[in-house]
Amino acid sequence: DLEALELEGREYIFQLDKATGQRKNKVGIYEWDYYSNITKENEEKWIQVRIEQSQQEKRAWEETKMYRWQDFQDFTLRRMFKKYSQLGVSALPDEKYKQLMQLVAGMESNYATAKICDYKDRTKCNLSLEPEITELFAKSQDPEELKHLWVEWHKEAGAKARHNFTEYVRLYNEAAKLNDYKNVADWWLSEYEVENFEQQLAKIWEDVKPLYQQLHAYVRKRLRDKYGDHVVSARGPIPAHLLGNMWAQTWSNVESFTRPYPDKKEIDITQAMKDQNYTTLKMFQMSDEFFRSLNLTAMPPKFWKNSIIEKPTDREIVCHASAWDFYDGEDFRIKQCTTIDYEYFQTTHHEMGHIQYYLQYRHQPFVFRDGANPGFHEAVGDTIALSVSSPKHLRRVGLTTGDAEDEQTEINQLYKMGLDKIVFLPFAYTLDLFRYGVFRGSTTPEDYNCQYWKLRESLQGVEPPVNRTEEDFDAAAKYHVSANVEYARYYVSFIIQFQFHRALCQLAGEYVPEDLNKKLVDCDIYQSVAAGNTFANMLKMGSSKPWPDAMEVLTGQRSMKADGLLEYFRPLYEWLQAENQRTGEYIGWEPSKMQYC
Numbered sequence: 001d002l003e004a005l006e007l008e009g010r011e012y013i014f015q016l017d018k019a020t021g022q023r024k025n026k027v028g029i030y031e032w033d034y035y036s037n038i039t040k041e042n043e044e045k046w047i048q049v050r051i052e053q054s055q056q057e058k059r060a061w062e063e064t065k066m067y068r069w070q071d072f073q074d075f076t077l078r079r080m081f082k083k084y085s086q087l088g089v090s091a092l093p094d095e096k097y098k099q100l101m102q103l104v105a106g107m108e109s110n111y112a113t114a115k116i117c118d119y120k121d122r123t124k125c126n127l128s129l130e131p132e133i134t135e136l137f138a139k140s141q142d143p144e145e146l147k148h149l150w151v152e153w154h155k156e157a158g159a160k161a162r163h164n165f166t167e168y169v170r171l172y173n174e175a176a177k178l179n180d181y182k183n184v185a186d187w188w189l190s191e192y193e194v195e196n197f198e199q200q201l202a203k204i205w206e207d208v209k210p211l212y213q214q215l216h217a218y219v220r221k222r223l224r225d226k227y228g229d230h231v232v233s234a235r236g237p238i239p240a241h242l243l244g245n246m247w248a249q250t251w252s253n254v255e256s257f258t259r260p261y262p263d264k265k266e267i268d269i270t271q272a273m274k275d276q277n278y279t280t281l282k283m284f285q286m287s288d289e290f291f292r293s294l295n296l297t298a299m300p301p302k303f304w305k306n307s308i309i310e311k312p313t314d315r316e317i318v319c320h321a322s323a324w325d326f327y328d329g330e331d332f333r334i335k336q337c338t339t340i341d342y343e344y345f346q347t348t349h350h351e352m353g354h355i356q357y358y359l360q361y362r363h364q365p366f367v368f369r370d371g372a373n374p375g376f377h378e379a380v381g382d383t384i385a386l387s388v389s390s391p392k393h394l395r396r397v398g399l400t401t402g403d404a405e406d407e408q409t410e411i412n413q414l415y416k417m418g419l420d421k422i423v424f425l426p427f428a429y430t431l432d433l434f435r436y437g438v439f440r441g442s443t444t445p446e447d448y449n450c451q452y453w454k455l456r457e458s459l460q461g462v463e464p465p466v467n468r469t470e471e472d473f474d475a476a477a478k479y480h481v482s483a484n485v486e487y488a489r490y491y492v493s494f495i496i497q498f499q500f501h502r503a504l505c506q507l508a509g510e511y512v513p514e515d516l517n518k519k520l521v522d523c524d525i526y527q528s529v530a531a532g533n534t535f536a537n538m539l540k541m542g543s544s545k546p547w548p549d550a551m552e553v554l555t556g557q558r559s560m561k562a563d564g565l566l567e568y569f570r571p572l573y574e575w576l577q578a579e580n581q582r583t584g585e586y587i588g589w590e591p592s593k594m595q596y597c
């Protein structure tokens, strides 16, 4: 009878789940060894162990299919079977599976080990992305030097990955079809478990685009003031190499010379940390202390023992920051090449947010040890960082001595936050709109670069510093394209983190709508156990329920909406509209004069 079958099914799936946890632990150890010491030998060992695991997964998958789990009464049991009934890339035949992993490992190691020559000293050709190129790009205000760094990096990290990428698309799409998806784009979108998710992404962009265009117009004017109108045009896209970041994804490095009220005291976290002899370890300890102040979980001993928080000098590693769950309830690690600056101050909180999520859901079945959707996992640390980077909190921890908020200081603060959070949205949206087109075949290898720049110009209003051809492949010069990491998760995160932040601030009594003494921009939830406990209730769920249920626990809302972000930035939006009106700045951009199609 059904009762007995369901009982048998429960026995089976929990045994499979336990075995899966052990498998993930083993693969994680080999993957860590490769990412933290890039050698051919470590790559081969990692690929070999993943092939073994995929064979075991395939056998388990055959067995799982035999259960009539769709008829089971228990929701959780059905959800576990549903997740285990999707095999993933292991559905590929061994040879193709191995080939796909070699292609991705090849792109990833090319990116991690790419070197370029310095602009001033052409004999110095050992510059890595981290820390050298990143620091030069953040500091230089010489358009020619920035152009050199941009062109050389896109050649080494982008163009060189074009062949592997083309093959990877073909094989990855084969895996998608074996999982009953038309292509990888539909597979990636299915992770968000709602029918019209792609339309939701488009709706979000419509909601935030007016704010972005105002900010874009203001920044273009300030860059034109600085570099002259032969470098920055009055009505065209902004040249992508002048924005302080290799991919123009956040513009906080131009904040110091473009801020609305330059004579107001500037909060310079980088300088403050250097003045106070901050170490990389102290940055992590401060972040851990913030989470503990909310009654969340402390980093366990193995975290401090096994993490890599500085770039080693004796070997090549994947420097791109990452957080790791080894699925044994004790071993959680971060690997990042920390430098003492504002950006890594943010990144440290971002990665610690991943670890906190792992800690909160570590009692779930292994198959539910995941974000409610991929965007949730990216939003945890950033949500905390919204409180940490508030002037109120920075004063509390002595990273600024700034006077209390006045109107102009508040605009400066919102502007600084907007250069990270508003600017990032069209970049993130573009990266996966591009890849959806590639996986669907509407973008072919012959026009990869043309399509990439068409999207970047039309949504982000940026243009390449030099003409581009199909010899180039600029998309792969971004880590996530070379490393096969889906990117819509960050677009989602930068929206929902403001829904989370607003809810936490209300729970902490830090934000009361219409109360000028309790403004969202001043909110710091530090030490609020009430906020922390509710946050934990959402995080503990992992992916055991559809994400609207998780979001509702914290925010009372069941959908992703831009209203949190728009409420947070409203004073800035009004100021930008008035300012662009005053200067007569053209809003939006005319077609670029650069050749790239």
Ligand SMILES: C=C(C[SeH])C(=O)N1CCC[C@H]1C(=O)O
Pocket: 249, 320, 321, 322, 347, 350, 490
């Ligand atoms: C810090 C990480 C590792 Se999950 C990251 O890739 N982020 C964090 C924000 C956006 C995105 C990026 O750097 O492109």
Ligand SMILES: [Zn+2]
Pocket: 350, 351, 354, 377, 378
């Ligand atoms: Zn992340």
